[in-house]
Amino acid sequence: MPALIDLLLEGRRVAAHGGWPRVRVEPAIWRFAAEQLGTGHWTLLGLWGEAGERLAVHLALLDETQPGAAVVSLDCPDGRFPSVGQYHAPALRLERALHELTGLEPEGLPDRRPWLDHGRWDRRFPLGAPGPAREEAPYAFLQAEGEQLHQIAVGPVHAGIIEPGQFRFTAAGETVVRLEERLGYVHRGVESLMAGTDLARAAQLAGRVSGDSTVACALAFAQAAEAALGLEVPPRARRLRVLMAELERLANHLGDIGAVCNDAAFALLHSHCGVLRERVLRAADGAFGHRLLRDRIVPGGVAADLGADGRAALAALVAEVRRRFPRLVTLFDETPSLRDRTVGTGIVAPALARRFGAGGFVGRASGRGFDARRLPGQTLYEGLAFEVPVLETGDVDARVWIRIREVEQSLALIEQILAALPDGPLAARIEPAGEAREGVSLVEGFRGDLLAWLRLDAEGRVVRCHLRDPSWFQWPLLEAAIEGNIVADFPLCNKSFNCSYAGHDL
């Protein structure tokens, strides 16, 4: 099995690219990389295109055996490139989206149905040479054939306070035979809005890609910009970033644990977890001035300092969660009617999680222990001790337990940071590089690894920025997880995944 490093020797290294190496390769090497992905070598981290001054497609790859990551690029002056999706299914939706946004043509792409472009925009190919709008047409859901099958259409407006998207179930009686998702309803055109703006405006947009991951998105964007500009973030700012990232993880996991129980009709845990989540948001507000910590991470550092009061609030928070949470975990563990719903429900096979490179609790509940915080070259968590929990069963129950363990790890990380917070400046000064620069970063959000890639021009404006949410590789697994389960267990499965619509639709 070839190592990623061998592939890099086949290409021409791009000089002004920070983070990991980026190489430009010939079509044959591109195709080889796609085939290798298909046979299970390496993991797909991202696939995006640019159709501005240059026409090119980029493939971000991860080598998990000899840990390392790289970007492989193919210039496609005629606007065509060999489809990766024809060899590797996880690339299918990324390629459909890439085509609709840039107009670049993935040759051999087996699924030509529109994904983000529902035929309602005023133009086609917004990131490329815009053409007349696509014609609206009914979406051709995949067929399931058999006796006495019926379909259930759900969405895009769902029966709760949640994001919009469409689910089409085919069921035999109570049992789901096939689920197919249709997304793109919350596509806001973030990448187009970023093009040509300064770093401050683009950072603001990055922080509004996905509300529950505003810290992770802003951090991924900031780190990519810093990698591009070769900026060193001051030690205090680095620690405050980790603090914010772990507060975000804590709040989301607490909310999710309660919400999964609620979807199994166990409201007591939902109420108690809701109280703890609210306490995290209030402590975050007291410490940094925003409940969700929006706009608190900026390129160069952080925009808010932690004072003595904030420190005390966070210490009190950790003590409170440490006091209350273990009893909630015991209650979860010892309530048979609840475990009856979660154990064995919505199983994701480890092989599938590995193939899709599923991150976060979806991957870790199915035996894939990858954590971007541990990727070589990611130095943000240096000097901090934490464990990455991994389970093998891949069911709703395992995804809850991963969250429970990660709550404990986040508490420990917050304590470590509060105990030894270095003094010093909050941000490094940003100077334009005077030349075009590029950078990439991978950040572990509460859902999993989030990729950010950008190119800046000589004045420091964003030419092209791409953000890949972890949900891209988790949504397809939800379709697999629900197969053979009863329709009534879908909310439970869905909540245990808690994929982002906004982060995916961009």
Next chain:
Amino acid sequence: MRKLLFESLIRLPLTEPPPAPEQRELDALAAALGERARRRLGRSLAIREVDAGSCNGCELEIHALNNAFYDLERYGLRFVASPRHADVLLVTGPVTKNMREALERTWQATPDPKWLVAAGDCAVDGGCFAGSYAVEGGVAAVLPVDLTIPGCPPRPVEILRGLLALVAPLPAREATRGATS
């Protein structure tokens, strides 16, 4: 479980006193709602939330209204699953082009009398997504808005204040009207 339940019995409630509706919101409502409509609006309101392209930040804070600290239902305000059961649509997001029809159809499915609240900066005027090829630029570009609640996202207490303005007792409104006319 027994321990937790017993403890909840003896522990003081976490629920906080209600915030007073803000003058700004009451004024906006007085202008938006006819007298007849206001008289028909009871103390109990069913709200249907619609995400029309939000980043999900507003949804998180709307969710928080149901936790023990805010306990929205004590005011007779509750979230319902169907627009057919709703008096109020609470809309977030800049209204993406891909969600426009779904939002319009949800509004059409809501029986009269009905009110429309736009929550969050995006819903007010498109927020930082205004000008994109993929958004309409706020709820008012698509449907008649009765009340706006700005913020990115608005804090739960701000959302609560706005919604309480909808159910504030009539005398308070009369006073407001008197003060503003």
